[in-house]
Amino acid sequence: MTQLNGSTHLVVDLDGTLVQTDMLVENLFLFLRTYPWRFFHLFAWLLKGRSYFKGRLADAVLPPVDRLPYNEELLIWLAERRSSGARLVLATASDHRIAERVADHLRIFDEVIGTQGEVNLSASRKREALVSRYGAGNFEYVGNAHPDLKVWTAASRIHVVNPERGVLSAARKLGEVDQVFDNRPPxxxxxxxxxxxxxxxxxxxxxxxxxxxxxxxxxxxxxxxxxxxxxxxxxxxxxxxxxxxxxxxxxxxxxxxxxxxxxxxxxxxxxxxxxxxxxxxxxxxxxxxxxxxxxxxxxxxxxxxxxxxxxxxxxxxxxxxxxxxxxxxxxxxxxxxxxxxxxTFWILAFCVFIFLSLAFVKRYTELRDAREQGKQQKAAGRGYFPSDFELLASLGGSAGYMSVLVLALYINDIGRSGMYQRPEWMWATCPLLLFWLSRVWLLAHRGEMHDDPIVFALRDRVSRWVGVLFFIAFSVASI
Missing domain, CATH: 1.10.357.140 (UbiA prenyltransferase)
Incomplete structure (x- = not known):
């Protein structure tokens, strides 16, 4: 097939080009998360070939495509080319069902070609498929990886996106490179x-x-x-x-x-x-x-x-x-x-309660965000509803105050053991811990808490000062 009504066929790769990820790997980990007990099935499928492996994975799970990391700069350019008359073709080695879902979501592609049956549409096989459809030299190709070098040998124009190491120099040996998109951070x-x-x-x-x-x-x-x-x-x-x-x-x-x-x-x-x-x-x-x-x-x-x-x-x-x-x-x-x-018993008991409180802070923060966004369903990947966040605050605050009680009992116990010279100084740590935990929960309630309360504690100036006062209290008690 040659060009249709004088239009240009602009063929775009999917993995690493249109999306800044690898759909096969994404589907693999989605499968493992959904069906971890079927892990050993993967080896049996892989023995039957890559195309069979991709097909069976797609039979089991299909990743959502609305939140994929699309290359926005490339999408803008593709939209401009389409408005100027180019026919956009999505050609990928990923399973054809994934490619079709991506195309349906973006609504800019006129054709979709993907792996199906026994044909793994990669490298020379992709080139052959495109040549049989449009003819050698009758299509432009946008890619990023070493297998794409095979396709560029039959393309009229070469466009490169976030190239793998050595790909850009190799592509330039094949001909003039027209467009280069490289928007990767350091x-x-x-x-x-x-x-x-x-x-x-x-x-x-x-x-x-x-x-x-x-x-x-x-x-x-x-x-x-x-x-x-x-x-x-x-x-x-x-x-x-x-x-x-x-x-x-x-x-x-x-x-x-x-x-x-x-x-x-x-x-x-x-x-x-x-x-x-x-x-x-x-x-x-x-x-x-x-x-x-x-x-x-x-x-x-x-x-x-x-x-x-x-x-x-x-x-x-x-x-x-x-x-x-x-x-x-x-x-x-x-x-x-x-x-x-x-x-010691005291260390383990203290750690369990204070870290349980901080774990509740983490979940509380997630649910509070979901509630503010008006979501009523379960939080993504979690078993909680946004309406549960009041209960989590109650349980988390209680666990935190239990850690203060354990600390007080520890101080009372070591006061009789003679381990510290001035154990009375250690009582200052109890109000410090009460203050810090209460402040953490107050900030979480206001929506000012980091997703990870431990990271928050390391970055927060007030938390660092509380840590310094803790150290002083223990040091003076030991002298």
């Missing part, structure tokens, strides 16, 4: 954001057992704590990537999570998939080589619990906040294991 900054390096501060909880045991000047303990901090942080980043991959659709509907690199498409999704196991392997290797086996056991529990949380527990009412509280508490237990310091 890679290193984006990668660090995806790893959530700023949240590694949570892992400072590893040092709590050393502080409680009055051994913060023990170099051997601190060295083990530092190694544990590094291993736990790498493992946590692996978990964050896994969680983001599982929650792509939900995050894109969230007021702030939609800006996360994987959800926004600013970090190639395959990079996240590859980094996730690599970080975990390094973390496990560090733990196995340099720390007691008990730390590795706790790290394993943390990862398994987080995996269960990502796959299922985060959608179970109340069990989700209890699991979040346990994930914070596990950090303290990991520190105790790394430094061979048994965690």
């Amino acid at each position: 890679y290193l900054k984006t990668a660090l954001k995806a790893l959530r390096v700023h949240q590694w501060a949570k892992n400072l909880l590893i040092f709590v057992p050393a502080i409680a045991a009055h051994r913060v000047l023990d170099i051997g303990l601190l060295w083990n704590g530092l190694i544990a901090f590094i291993a736990f942080s790498l493992c946590a980043s692996s978990v964050y990537l896994l969680n983001d991959l599982m929650d792509l659709q939900d995050d894109r509907g969230h007021r702030s999570k939609r800006f996360r690199p994987l959800a926004a498409g600013t970090l190639p999704i395959l990079h996240g998939v590859l980094a996730m196991p690599a970080l975990l392997v390094v973390a496990v290797a560090i733990a196995a080589l340099f720390l007691p086996w008990t730390f590795l056991a706790v790290l394993t529990v943390y990862y398994v619990l987080t995996l269960a949380y990502s796959l299922r527990l985060k959608r179970v009412v109340m069990l989700d906040v209890v699991t979040l509280a346990m994930l914070y508490t596990v950090r303290v237990i990991a520190g105790a294991a790394a430094m061979s310091l048994p965690p």
Whole structure:
């Protein structure tokens, strides 16, 4: 087929070009989240070929397309070309049903070609399909990846979008490159954001057992704590990537999570998939080589619990906040294991209650946002209704005040033990904690709370001053 009535056929790739993501990987993680017990089916499907694999995935799940990270700059250009008479064709190696859903949503494409049956429409097969329809040299092609180089050999014009490494130079060897769209942010900054390096501060909880045991000047303990901090942080980043991959659709509907690199498409999704196991392997290797086996056991529990949380527990009412509280508490237990310091009853009881309160803050903030937006249905990916947020405030506030009670009982207990020289100074920490928790809940009620209250505590000036006063009270009590 040649050009129709003199019009130009402008063929556009989907993955990495029209959308800043990989639809096969997206569909894979959506399948794992929806049907985790069918994990081993994936291997059987893959043995029958990529096209069969894509088809079976699409039979099981189809991702929502209204919130995909579309390349807005490219869409504007495509609309201009269409208004000037070009016929737009969406041609992709993704399953044809996904391509058709995208085309129906955007309403700018005149034709859709995708993988179906036994034909995986990629590289030379895509070129052959386009040549058979329009003839060699009778279509322009917009792509981004190495397989697209095969298609450009038969295209009249070459257009490149956010090219993979080496693609742009290779495309220029084939002919003149007409349009180049490159709107990616700096890679290193984006990668660090995806790893959530700023949240590694949570892992400072590893040092709590050393502080409680009055051994913060023990170099051997601190060295083990530092190694544990590094291993736990790498493992946590692996978990964050896994969680983001599982929650792509939900995050894109969230007021702030939609800006996360994987959800926004600013970090190639395959990079996240590859980094996730690599970080975990390094973390496990560090733990196995340099720390007691008990730390590795706790790290394993943390990862398994987080995996269960990502796959299922985060959608179970109340069990989700209890699991979040346990994930914070596990950090303290990991520190105790790394430094061979048994965690005390008081530390564990205090951690459980205060982290349960902060977990409720996290859910309360999400529900408050949903309520302000007028939503009445369950929050995306959660088991709560916006109308539940008053109850969460009551439960979360109660848990927080229980942590103050535990702290008071601890101070009363150590006052008789002789562990501190001036234990009466420690009573100052109770009103400080009451003030801080009450303020956290007040800010959450006003809608001024960060999605993660731990991150809020690290950034908030008042919270930092409360921490300084806590340290002074404990220090004076110890002198």
